[in-house]
Structure formats: structure tokens, C-alpha cells
Amino acid sequence: MSRRPSELASPTVMRRMSALDSPTSISRRASGTSSRRPSIDPSRLIPIDKATQIGGTTDFNVVFIGAGNIMFGSDEGPWNHSFRFEHKLGPRLKVVALIDPAVERATAVLQKKCETFVRSAYENTRVYKTLEDFVRNMSPRETPRAIIVGSPPMFRGTLQSGRDIETQIMKCFPGVAMFIEKPSATGPASELPEAFAVAKAISESGSICSVGYMLRYLRAVQMMKQIIIENNLTVMATIARYACAYEAIAKPDWWDKSKSAGPIIEQGTHFCDLSRYFGGEVDMSTVNAHSLEWDENAGHLSKMTVDETKIPPENRIPRVTAATWKYDSGAVGSFTHLVALQGHDYSCELEVYADGYQLKLVNPYVQPILYIRRPGSDIEEAHRFPDDDPFFSEISVLIDNIEDIEEDPETATILSTFEDACKTYELTWAIRLSAERNRQAKLDADKAGAAAAKTATA
Numbered sequence: 001m002s003r004r005p006s007e008l009a010s011p012t013v014m015r016r017m018s019a020l021d022s023p024t025s026i027s028r029r030a031s032g033t034s035s036r037r038p039s040i041d042p043s044r045l046i047p048i049d050k051a052t053q054i055g056g057t058t059d060f061n062v063v064f065i066g067a068g069n070i071m072f073g074s075d076e077g078p079w080n081h082s083f084r085f086e087h088k089l090g091p092r093l094k095v096v097a098l099i100d101p102a103v104e105r106a107t108a109v110l111q112k113k114c115e116t117f118v119r120s121a122y123e124n125t126r127v128y129k130t131l132e133d134f135v136r137n138m139s140p141r142e143t144p145r146a147i148i149v150g151s152p153p154m155f156r157g158t159l160q161s162g163r164d165i166e167t168q169i170m171k172c173f174p175g176v177a178m179f180i181e182k183p184s185a186t187g188p189a190s191e192l193p194e195a196f197a198v199a200k201a202i203s204e205s206g207s208i209c210s211v212g213y214m215l216r217y218l219r220a221v222q223m224m225k226q227i228i229i230e231n232n233l234t235v236m237a238t239i240a241r242y243a244c245a246y247e248a249i250a251k252p253d254w255w256d257k258s259k260s261a262g263p264i265i266e267q268g269t270h271f272c273d274l275s276r277y278f279g280g281e282v283d284m285s286t287v288n289a290h291s292l293e294w295d296e297n298a299g300h301l302s303k304m305t306v307d308e309t310k311i312p313p314e315n316r317i318p319r320v321t322a323a324t325w326k327y328d329s330g331a332v333g334s335f336t337h338l339v340a341l342q343g344h345d346y347s348c349e350l351e352v353y354a355d356g357y358q359l360k361l362v363n364p365y366v367q368p369i370l371y372i373r374r375p376g377s378d379i380e381e382a383h384r385f386p387d388d389d390p391f392f393s394e395i396s397v398l399i400d401n402i403e404d405i406e407e408d409p410e411t412a413t414i415l416s417t418f419e420d421a422c423k424t425y426e427l428t429w430a431i432r433l434s435a436e437r438n439r440q441a442k443l444d445a446d447k448a449g450a451a452a453a454k455t456a457t458a
């Protein structure tokens, strides 16, 4: 049966989405007056194998947009949203549609799922090339409770047709929860206001929307938050370092700034976001950055698995980017991103300083360790968090918010909203633009110097 998008907005459909998406709970979210905790008690972040699936017996319909690595997993990392949904929702999970223009890829991942014990979640999943196709062909019983967006960022975060998936979702499924992968957009910096306009529309709609900055959900990160809150600390500085293992990055688009916007916007974004999570709002006018570029002697890489000669020189990515900035609070932030390591594992650290305290988060992707130095002491305590799974925790918090365990004060709020994610996106663009300006200034100065030397010897 074919239905027009406007039919889907009817009050009956709205009620079916979530019994508790009442006008009051929507307006409470829209006005930001939820009484939920802004952080999570770390003891409530439990490993996936210790978590019990959410209660209830009714089907929980989900639409996945994108059938790629983030949604179904890959060798490149621990991400795999479908796996976390299966664990959180158990037999209630019904993936009603998988939307991806690469129909073969989508069909293949579904077939694999149907060969396993999670078959019941996928046996009736239909594949569509676009959201529009799904809306045109769906039955009311297939109305989703959550739409999970894991398509590449060039298809979202703007107001332009074909790159406006959030707006399409809000139009076709008002009030339905969204999960959007990071970064909030990818396009020229001139489109930043569009991303903020999308954020405003989402916030005014009152729809639950979570963005995939999963490191905020690490137990170690929530322990850092807890120390800061309980001791009423004011952060003085954040120092972040993100060194990726470039040998393991085999996607040609990642190496092409015109496709993925470069390593700060695509990847360093996680640590820019964590820095903001602790440091607060950034004064964008203070952001200053320098880069080591691919064509400088020190920027030569010997183990790239992609053929960089196929990428136009102006689109090749920097090997190192180092930035500093001031937060509105007066605190200072710094971030260095490196495309330098080989092997598989990344080497990433974030230090947060406050009077008497050093909170040092090491290896958050692989095996997080939090080193804490406290006032009046030289001793560094080490805390380890085996089996922590921030990807599961972010999905778990999302589902808890959708099911709305009505104002349980211990239920955390979504830790990364679309608006917050846009501010991280803005910071990453400010870093990239500053590094490019400084590089251009250096090239211009070198050129002027060479010309002056030529004139002098003539």
C-alpha cells in the first residue's frame, strides 16, 4: 500500500511510535527542561555481556540507513550498531527497512544475519534505495520507533535536497527518534550555518536525537566527569593527541579531502568533541593550527595502502595537524592529530587539568586506562575498564530515552545532541581552515623570499 508522507504525521501514528512521547514529554525535551542526569554514573555503564535486554514484549521497529561498516561491522574497528541493537532489544528488534543505494551490499548483509540466531529481527526487512521509497511502500505496522543514520556524511546535515536526511525524517516521521553518525555534515565550511539550522529544527521538533560521539559514553570518561562534578572543579586545560594507524586505513575517500573533508573533520572530530565535553564552549576566533603536509620531506609515508597519486595534489591530507585554542571559560585547549603510525591500533590520549588534578585518558579505543593524580600527591592511580563498550552504552541510553522510563532520575540523557555535534563540527573546520591559512602564508612567504633572492643575485 502506498502512503503519502503527510499521512504518517497523523496523531494515531504518533501515539504508536511511543506511548510516552506525550506532548508534555516532547515539550520538556524541546525546552531542555528534562530532569535527566547530564552525565552517567559510571557504575551504571555495564559491559554488553552483563547487560540484560530491555523489558517489554512489543515489537520495536527500527530503520537502518546505510548498510556499511558502522552499521554491520568491519575489520577496521569495534563499531557495529546492528549488533548492539540486537543485544539491547533482543527479540523485540524488528528492522523494518534497510536503506542503501548499494542494494547488493544491503541484501548480502541481511542474508548473513538471517543465517544466524538473530534471524527474527531481519527476516522481514525490506531493502530500499531511498527513504522516500520506504515511505511510499510501507504499511502502518512498519512505522519505526527509531531511525539510525549511518550513511556517509555528505548525504546529511544540510538543507539541500538529497543531503538533508534529518529534515526528510522529521517531515515523514515527526517525533520519531533519530541516531545520526558523526560528523554532523561534510561539505564546504560555508555550509556550517545549514548544519546549525538542522540542529535548531531538530531541537524545536522535540525529537530525540543522538549523535555518534560514543567516547562520551566510556566509563573512564564518565568517571572523569564524576570527579570534576563531585569536586566542583574548573578545567584549566585539555591536551589531546590522536595518532592513527594509517597502514590500516584502506578507504581511498579517507585520504581525499574533497570526499571526507580530511582527518580532523572525519576522525580527529572524536577528540575535538571530547575536549569540548570537558573544556566547554570554544572561542572560535582563537583557534590556531599548523600542519605537516604530504609534500614536505617529513610528511613522506612509506606504508600507505592506497595509491595517493590518484588523488589530486590539492586534495591530499596533512600528516600532522596541531592546534590550540581558548575556551570561553578562559581554559586552554590543544590537539595534535597524526597520520604516522603503522600496524593496527591507534595511540590516543586526552589529559584534563584542574587545580591539583590531572585526569589522563589513555587508549580509549582499545583498552581504556584512566590515570588520576589528585591534590597534594605525586602518585598516579591507574583505573582500567575491561570489557567497556561505549558503542553499546550509547545505543542503550538512546533506547532507554525512547522507551522513556518516565523521568527516572538515574536514566542519563543523550550525551551528544545534534547541536552539540555541530559545535564540534565547527571547531574541526576552524582547525582545518587555520592550518590551511598558515600553510598558504608560509608558501607565499617562501615564494616572496625566493623572488627577492633572485632579484638580489640578478
Ligand SMILES: NC(=O)c1ccc[n+]([C@@H]2O[C@H](COP(=O)([O-])OP(=O)(O)OC[C@H]3O[C@@H](n4cnc5c(N)ncnc54)[C@H](O)[C@@H]3O)[C@@H](O)[C@H]2O)c1
Binding pocket: 065, 066, 067, 068, 069, 070, 071, 077, 079, 099, 100, 101, 102, 105, 150, 151, 152, 153, 155, 181, 182, 183, 212, 213, 214, 266
Ligand atoms: N563512531 C565511530 O567510531 C564511527 C566508526 C565508523 C564510521 N563512522 C561513521 O559512520 C558513517 C558511515 O561510515 P561507514 O564506515 O559505515 O561507511 P561505509 O562506506 O562502510 O558505508 C556507508 C554505506 O552508506 C551507503 N550510502 C551511500 N549513500 C547513501 C544514502 N544517500 N542513503 C543511504 N545509504 C547511503 C553506502 O552505499 C554504504 O553502503 C560515517 O559518517 C563515519 O564517519 C563512525
